[in-house]
Amino acid sequence: MTPSTDDRQDMSAEEFEELVRKAPRNIRNRLEFLNGRLCVKHGPIEAEDFEELAQRAPETVTLELINGKLKVKPVPDGDHGEIILWLLRQCMQQRPELNLYPEQGLVVPTYRAGRAKPDGALAPIGNFAGQGEWANSAGVLMLVEVTSHDSDTDRRDRVEKRAAYAAAGVPVYLLIDRDTDTLTVHSDPRNGTYQQHPTYKYGDTVTLSAPVNVTLATEKLKDYTR
Template sequence: MSALTVDPPTAQGHEWDDVVRIWEETDAPEGCKVEIIEGIVTVSPTPTNSHNSIAAKVQRRLYTVIPEDWGIYQTLAVAIPSRLGMFIPDLVVAPESVLDEPGNYIPATATAAELVVEITSKSNATHDRVEKLNGYAAAGVPLYLLIDSWHVGRPTATLYGEPKNATYHVLDVVKFGDRIHLPAPFDLTIDTGEFPVPPLR
């Protein structure tokens, strides 16, 4: 992972606009993910096969329960200016109407993103566990599913919800091999036993 450091902007105004402009103009290799994390434009490498496999399995299950006018997106950026963040979740579930606005990102709000899913990679696990957790909570995203293949000891899946005062409650945490349940509006149980475990721990 490499990062281009810029002066930390304020949550509003021209400084944030400048960081977004740098983010939009960053030329990264195809398949890499360019995000703003704590005011730093960050480039992450292409995900591994096991990472993509988990994303596909979760996406397939989610499609069985979401309304027709919702979508599941793998490359949709969500903006959280108050946390100096522009994140690209591995999966984001949002009403299709949210994408009617021009541009290449949506605001990360309770009315825009219904669920975000992050799947840790060896190089970005801390971002998913800390900065993104705090960012999604601050934005009021109702549910955050963190699938942590690189958790110390054994891979886990943690469901966060009920955001209040920029903090999530842990709704459930399971080790790979167990089932985790997403509450309404999904009412979906996901079997983490289907997830591949990275070969190098």
């Protein structure tokens, strides 16, 4: 069977070889590396198999499972990290009872069970205590993604994660899009779709709706553009 191109995401040959060496035996033969991208044969990967594979992945590779599709999340660059810290400071100054947790693994079930590591998860302090690597998304007020400069960011951040987070009932999904220098605030998830999704330019004052209730001064984001 030809691997589906929908399951592809850039990674290095060395990372792929290490991933295959460490992969559970029942998954190992389903992984292929074509044109610099990871491919999965024979249909979607199951959540249980994914969790074992993710635990064994190289430190340089972050795997996600969205709608049954195996994804490789790009390593963040310096500007990406600065944006997350900028957001963290603003959220914690205005809502000190909350934390913005970076790269917290979450269960985001949609058509097929999903496992995602958003760039940020805003939740009450202690919300993830006692939970494992893949925590329940209940209690999360907002999920955040900051786009990366890679070929898959359009489908991953603007389409698939938006749909997955809405289906999981996450109240707010904030997308900081570095390709367009904009912020889109997705809110009011109903029937698997965010009903509200206004977009703002860097420099605008951005209101994150309830239950987040944070107002962002975004002029600083202009310092992190290319």
